[in-house]
Amino acid sequence: MTQAQASSPLSAVSARRPRDKVAVGLLACLLGVVGAHWWYLGRRHAWLVTAFAAVSLFCAVRFYPVWYDNPAFFLLFIPMIDGFIESAVYSLMSDEKFDRICNPGQGKVSATGWGPVLVAILACLVGAIVSMFAIAMVVVYVWVAMGWLDGYVL
Template identity: 30%
Template sequence: MSHQTLSLEQTKPFRHKVTAAWLSLVLGALGAHGWYLGRRYWYVPLVFSGLAILGGIVLQQGLDSLFPNLLILPVSAGILEAVILALRSPQNFDAIYNPQSDQHNQHGWPSVLTAVVSTVAFANISLFWLVHIIMAFYRYMGWLDLSVY
């Protein structure tokens, strides 16, 4: 009886590499991929994102305040980790996240397409945030007012 209990506690679910990469791409700012992979501090991006959103709500300064712009950090980290997870070798991924499993991840088109989509998403979101931060700086400096010229 106690032997069965020990074997059930040691059995961990099989973790798919592509699933982890898509969770990181879509919900990386909330730490969903870390929770799926069983990481110890998976909630750190969730706390950081929550504080940034809460700071924006409390200060009520809109998108020009510092707090909403801090969301670029967990969002970018999640997208970059999606690329890393998608392109990581299946043997390396299984050695870290599926050490005692009989199943193995495969490296194929789903991994490559996930990496491509993640790279395009990172480029678009990074450019959007860069333009947004520059425009907020220009508004703060008064360079967008017509009275300056």
């Protein structure tokens, strides 16, 4: 192989390992709050999601005595819920579309089985539970802040 062939962009793309639907789905479901699936997919602004999560966690731990009962912690629900949605979307995406978006220039490398389906089910179940918890926490936080729960023992 000549120097020109080794440095061509096409050879760099073909030398990269193909991305897996199950890996993308699990990273989005379990670590989507810090943008792990964005890093895995090589998205351009993945560092913004990670920095947002780090700043929110820092503010939650540093400035509030109860870290889980403050607005900075509530902001973490945004990338977390986005991770659950993206987990289901990437897991249930057709193989052709997934390879075209995530594995360009590598041909057909994905072969869907039960793995992506199970990851999508996990994402929907955990995402629904976390979303309901987030909504409940925000409602209770607002009601306490407005004094609507004065006299009630939670």
